[in-house]
Structure formats: C-alpha cells, structure tokens
C-alpha cells in the first residue's frame with residue numbers, strides 16, 4: 503500500500519514533535535516564545551529550533567550571519583550553540599523589533615557577541631565582505647533568490663547556508679494550497695529552490711519540518 507502524505511494533514515506531526523522535542527531553551531528564550539505567540543511574531547518553531555541547534559552544534563562555526571532578527575529568538579539559539587567564541591551579525595528591517603532583540607540579547611548576557619544591524623537584508627548583504635561559517639536566512643521570503651549570490655559569496659568553504667520557510671505553508675510543493683496573494687512568493691521560492699539545488703558549488707538538502715528548511719554546505723573547492 504502506498505502511503506500518501508499531504509501538507510494539509512501535517513499539523514499533527516508538528517504538534518506531536520512540539521510536545522516531544524527538547525532543545526536548550528533558556529528562560530529568556532521561553533519568555534520570548536510566549537511573547538512572540540502573544541504578539542503574533544513568527545519565530546522558528548520548536549522542531550526547527552531543535553534541528554538548527556543540532557546543525558550549529560555539529561558545525562561549531564565561530565561566525566554567523568542572520569537575515570531576519572525579529573525579537574532575537576533564533577539568534578539566541580544560534581549563539582548558544584556556537585558557544586562563547588561565537589559571533590553573530592543579525593539584520594532586521596524593523597527598528598522596533600531590533601530594539602526588543604537588543605534587550606533580549608542583553609537579558610541573556612550575550613550582547614557582546616552580537617552586532618545588530620537595522621536595515622534591508624539585501625543592502626547589508628551587498629556591503630558585507632567578511633565570511634561566515636553559518637548564514638541563516640529567515641527574512642523576506644520573496645527575496646531569497648536575489649540574496650543567494652551574496653550568501654554564497656559570504657559563506658566559508660565548508661560553511662552552512664540554512665534557509666527557513668522554503669516550503670511556505672506547503673504552497674511551494676502543491677498548487678492547490680496556493681493563496682492568490684502569495685503567488686509571487688511561491689513562484690520566487692520555487693525558482694530559489696531550483697537554483698539552490700542546481701548550484702554546483704553547494705550540496706543541499708530540504709527538510710519538511712516547520713515550513714520547510716533547506717540546508718546547503720559550500721563545497722571545499724570552487725567548481
């Protein structure tokens with residue numbers, strides 16, 4: 503018998519995993535998760551947080567770049583997994599959210615490891631020339647494709663590019679789920695994923711947890 507899995511039926515998996523999964527969530531992070539739920543800020547879901555925690559712990563990068571800080575939840579998780587040698591640059595277009603993130607990094611005692619930049623992810627990516635062991639893309643979904651060349655340029659060889667929400671509520675994988683107003687995001691995300699998996703200098707996996715997360719490693723030698 504062939505088992506079919508439909509994205510519309512996927513919530514039960516998400517709920518099961520949310521009840522099962524454990525990852526190091528500090529009291530500050532727990533408070534932030536509650537604040538995000540109450541105020542409607544989208545932050546990484548528990549299954550994604552657990553996955554990201556394992557990725558960062560196994561790679562142990564010393565430098566990370568995040569696009570889409572929000573209130574700083576995923577940034578704190580990344581920093582915690584990197585340890586005290588880790589440095590994070592995180593970019594957010596909303597000054598109010600960035601101010602909350604600043605307070606949260608302070609509360610957690612890691613403000614000295616973080617550089618927060620208020621601005622547009624694309625502009626900042628364009629102007630950076632440091633390289634990073636980890637880039638976490640969680641900003642505007644319609645821009646992932648245009649951000650990709652800079653992300654690849656800024657990624658160390660052996661570094662990880664992790665992109666959240668790449669299946670966008672299942673819409674990227676199934677036409678019937680597409681909301682009319684989201685069609686541009688879906689088209690661009692499909693093009694982004696095709697470009698990502700076809701890019702010869704990267705090895706990529708796409709994991710259908712949360713809203714879908716892609717993980718790419720930059721190969722050691724340029725092809």
Ligand SMILES: C[S@@+](CC[C@H](N)C(=O)[O-])C[C@H]1O[C@@H](n2cnc3c(N)ncnc32)[C@H](O)[C@@H]1O
Nearest residue numbers: 545546570572575576594595622623640641642
């Ligand atoms: C999904 S949320 C990020 C959640 C965060 N990474 C977490 O899990 O804690 C996406 C964020 O990207 C920000 N954003 C939207 N457009 C942006 C842009 N052009 N440049 C930088 N940030 C942007 C939004 O304000 C929002 O806070």
